Amino acid sequence: MAFRAASLARSLTGQFSRTHRHLPLRAFSRSSIIHDNLVSDAVQTGEASPPKKRTRTKKIKVEEVKPIDDAAAGVVQTGDQNEVTPPQEESPTKAAAAPIDDLVAQAVQIDNHLAEKPIAPGRGRKKVEPEEIEEGTVELPPLSEWSRYFPSSFAVKTRASIMNQEHAKKVAEAFVPAGSKGKVIVEAFPGPGVLTRALLNLPKSRIKKIIVLEDEERYLSYLRPLEAFDPRVTVLPLSGFLWDTYEEISVKGLLSDITKEDWSIEHPRLQFISHIPSKVHGEQLVSQFFRSIPDQQWFFKFGRVPFSLIMTESLWERVSAPLGGSARCKLSVIAEATSHFDYAIDPSCLKPYKQNFHPAHMPSPPEFVAINVMPLLEQWIEKGLLDEWDYCLRRLFVQKAQPLKKCIPQLAPGALSVLNKIADTNLPLEERVARRQAPRKMTPREWRNLVNAFVEWPFKPADLSIDFNMITTKQSNRLE
Template identity: 50%
Template sequence: MQTVHPSWRLARSLCRTCRRSYSTQNHIPPLPPLSEWKTLFGSSATIVRDRVSVKSPETARSIVQSFVSGQSPAAGQGKIIVEAFPGPGALSRALLELPESHVKKLIILEDNEDYLNYLKPLEDADSRVKVVPLSGFDWDTYSHIEEAGLLNDVQTVPWESGLHPQLHFISHLQHTVKGEQLVAQLYRCIPDRSWLYKYGRVPMSFVLSEWVWDRIAGKPGTTKRCKLSVIAEGTAENKLSLGSGSLLPYDSHFHPSPARTAAGRPVGLRKPGHPMVTMNVVPHAEQIITKGMLDKWDYCLRRLFVLKSTPLKRAISSLAPGAQSLLKPIWDPSLPRDERVDINKPVRDFTLADWTILMRAFDEWPFAPEDLMISDAFTRQNAVRVVM
């Protein structure tokens, strides 16, 4: 998928805006010198090798500006921010440079001891900070911050009343398949208003690899279109806040430095060194995936995208025995054009409207399977340690 990146003029303008918006607060403990990062946060350790962190303070300011200030759809005052996977805390420090009128509280989730050495001093230096030495990938972490009273001052805002004015989730995404798994699970919390969404329409912002963004934003008919694309489109408005053009070259903005081939290219698509982007996620006021329907959507998407190049009229039998009977109510010529689906289209060409029509028919089908075999360890109350 072709991504439109901000021009160099926009990137330069953002930097100028950041200099005007941020105060110089000398009480914030600094990051270590960049020359020491390889030693302090060695890329040989798996936990570091699988994670990309912003290392440039100027880059961190530009990213924070695109998340919470200016033209960001998630901009607001008195923010209570939950930040996951901060690394040593470049974004954390940029957030703390904003006045308390902008950032009221910063809850940092990090379980890596090397990174904690540079995060815990922030807690001592600024009363707005609470460092929680737990992983943002674990469901129990979010239960812990609630039980500890860290969200007691978060208002519960009715879904129809607009974007939540306080609460905001910000995270680097892990640079492995776990990063994609995590963001997929967070999207899946939106329709049933679980996780932080029980407080209202909470915005999310991410630093992520461009290949994950391409899957989130995959358009019908493209090779990037997938189950994640459909769920993301159906639950939220997803927009780049900074394209990869503003975050290149990689080595000037991020840690760790990538392993490279003899030709100088980064090794492996899911390894550090490939282009990075940042994005904002704003849940839709009206949800296409209604409460109680998530498992059915998940089941049908998972089954049908296995056959994504196959026309629906042939792929639909993968849903269950007798599923061919679903074709008539979604492709009846007597129906208005906008209420029927072209069953000759391959699955990956389906629009969100097509999926909505199919899911309505599946929901009304009396012979739909009852056991949808959905494994969702993140949202189940009896979850074990990890999200997926």
């Protein structure tokens, strides 16, 4: 409609000079249109001579003039002096031009993008600050208002939390199923706490205590009231990404009633639950969980503690990548060598993203899955050999599709002798690794055979944090 109005204005008005036609509409301002009107009036009254016909187009300098009201009052600048004329009655022709002048001004305003843009639905609404939330509020705000109560920010831009209450109930039931008794749950990255509330709504005999780890103030406003509502809840304003947070849990004595169980049994009481942030930080965190199992660090100092995660589908594909798959990586091998894992619920229950997770308008939102993880009874990675596994995996996955006979030199100069030892046909089949085997097709058993031979090799690098063909030292990211 604005385009039609602008076209009509350009076709009807005769006030633009020939020079103006060679300039884009964007060059015109309201003052230039007024100036043309003044010149036209002066010509009609004989106070100025009509402009001569020009053969060449020259640039016009647009000067500021007084408003049209002053010109109507009789002040017209001609030459070097101001001549005051008595006010005259507005002619019918000039009065008729006023609506056209308005249309022209409107067209210029639209073309110069001066008109206000309409506010999209949901935008422009006032954000709710944490201090504005009514103290002791246990109920979450309506989903339609979540963008106001929990606006996106840099601190949580890679975090998604489940908001579909019905599906959160299914996840809670799958994480802490029937038969569980007196569980102590440590929950990290809960967001506003939809899953936390679903866990609390399970039969009370299943869960004795929930320790919630969250450092985002907007989320804490809806988590802290749960402490007063249910004595089983303890909320700590700490990040689940920091190792010091888990030390703080022990210092506060929140796990004083947890006993260390023999590795031969699944720990019946302690369990870890978390939403995993997307992007690289989430993968680093999951990697640390699996890497803590062989040496029984972190919560695994209490025994074979199960943990349940909500992670992106792409991260799950890397964790669970099969032998020979294109997604097979170092994380895949460590996970398979330390744990058994599977879907907690049908992954279709958590799709699509916008109907199940907050923030609903995340750009290029990933899909999420819920999984349960249990450490293996028999670990493929022996205690104290995690650094050797790290080194061999890191070096050989550089050429993960190549046969070992071609990529084994990546370990160190002369490492072909390591392969000769484990490829000996006189060895039992379970202790042998084929020369043609590619790193991405190797089983945990074959990786164990290779790493053990590397450990016994007298010429292995003394410092595994230094690559033999690199000058700089690579610092280990492992959290001790």
